[in-house]
Amino acid sequence: MSEAILEPDLPIIDPHHHLWDLRPLMGAFPEPLHPFIASIALSPYYTFNEIHADATSGHNVIGTVFMECGAFYNAGASDALKVIGEVEYVNGVAAQSASGLYGSIRLCDAIIGHADLALGSKAGGVLDALMAASPRFKGIRHAAAWDADPDVLGPPFHAPKGLYRDATFREGFAELGKRGLTFDAWLLEPQLDDVLDLARAFSDQPICLDHCGTPLGMGSYHGKLHERFDIWREKIKAIGQCSNVSVKLGGLAMSFAGMPDHGPAAETPSETLAAMWRPYIETCIEAFGPARAMFESNYPVDKWGASYATLWNAFKHLTHGASADEKRALYAGTAARFYGMEHLLP
Numbered sequence: 001m002s003e004a005i006l007e008p009d010l011p012i013i014d015p016h017h018h019l020w021d022l023r024p025l026m027g028a029f030p031e032p033l034h035p036f037i038a039s040i041a042l043s044p045y046y047t048f049n050e051i052h053a054d055a056t057s058g059h060n061v062i063g064t065v066f067m068e069c070g071a072f073y074n075a076g077a078s079d080a081l082k083v084i085g086e087v088e089y090v091n092g093v094a095a096q097s098a099s100g101l102y103g104s105i106r107l108c109d110a111i112i113g114h115a116d117l118a119l120g121s122k123a124g125g126v127l128d129a130l131m132a133a134s135p136r137f138k139g140i141r142h143a144a145a146w147d148a149d150p151d152v153l154g155p156p157f158h159a160p161k162g163l164y165r166d167a168t169f170r171e172g173f174a175e176l177g178k179r180g181l182t183f184d185a186w187l188l189e190p191q192l193d194d195v196l197d198l199a200r201a202f203s204d205q206p207i208c209l210d211h212c213g214t215p216l217g218m219g220s221y222h223g224k225l226h227e228r229f230d231i232w233r234e235k236i237k238a239i240g241q242c243s244n245v246s247v248k249l250g251g252l253a254m255s256f257a258g259m260p261d262h263g264p265a266a267e268t269p270s271e272t273l274a275a276m277w278r279p280y281i282e283t284c285i286e287a288f289g290p291a292r293a294m295f296e297s298n299y300p301v302d303k304w305g306a307s308y309a310t311l312w313n314a315f316k317h318l319t320h321g322a323s324a325d326e327k328r329a330l331y332a333g334t335a336a337r338f339y340g341m342e343h344l345l346p
Contacts, residue, residue, distance in 0.1 A: 003309065011331065014061055017065070019048075020071035048097070051064070065110040087134050112138060128179075140184070145214070147191075182339065195245075206338065212236075245292070259276040282318070295312075295330055
């Protein structure tokens with residue numbers, strides 16, 4: 001399905017995509033594939049050529065942020081330091097893009113890596129090594145997604161229950177602020193109180209809540225999006241009151257949310273997607289304001305429900321009535337400020 005590109009000149013910084021080569025691992029997942037694994041299987045190989053093709057498919061994407069995904073780790077390093085390999089690899093991709101041979105777009109102009117904050121204060125040494133690996137390194141994500149229903153996440157993506165409340169994790173978390181680094185939080189809607197508590201405990205630490213807080217529509221939550229909407233909304237409003245937290249507007253085409261509830265590569269029209277997502281996107285923008293909200297592709301995971309071009313068309317349907325200043329913030333300005341990419345703005 002191909003759609004005409006809406007507002008093709010609007011500058012976009014895509015603040016959340018992955019790069020990986022998961023082909024050697026795909027056979028290790030149990031059959032039938034969990035829907036999240038099935039979505040990954042759509043693009044088990046997603047590196048420079050793939051993200052470049054998607055990001056130049058019609059919308060005016062001027063730059064992107066790479067988001068850690070456990071890929072390209074250094075097999076010869078210790079468990080704590082193997083994460084450096086991912087940042088080293090992505091820095092090479094960024095350098096390839098910055099050569100100008102592939103146009104003016106700046107892929108991976110900011111890099112979000114991973115460090116195990118459960119190491120406590122020892123995580124500081126890992127953060128120092130990540131900073132040394134690339135001048136584009138801006139911070140980390142340490143996912144905390146957990147649910148009592150094993151069908152929600154599937155293997156092997158469960159973090160320890162209550163990770164963001166753990167004292168040793170918070171000891172490691174404190175190392176971010178000492179270095180001026182950002183933190184991306186990924187957890188699920190029933191866990192949102194955990195990130196709220198974390199944000200209040202570290203009120204000076206910049207935190208970005210990924211994927212609208214990941215509302216759930218699968219496993220034991222299937223068919224309950226409407227039932228749980230008010231619960232999600234109240235938690236989002238509370239988190240939005242924390243001035244140190246920003247939110248990413250996206251991730252709703254993942255299998256977790258069930259919007260659409262079928263895939264892979266559902267290719268639902270952008271207007272239909274916009275109608276499904278409107279209550280979530282508008283709630284987040286109202287709670288955080290355009291200055292702390294940023295649209296994201298979450299690619300290639302959101303390929304489950306939409307092509308890259310269709311995804312951004314859906315967002316543009318949602319902001320049809322927004323002012324020029326609001327659009328500048330939501331599509332590029334907020335991401336540029338949060339991740340230190342102001343040099344890309346026109």
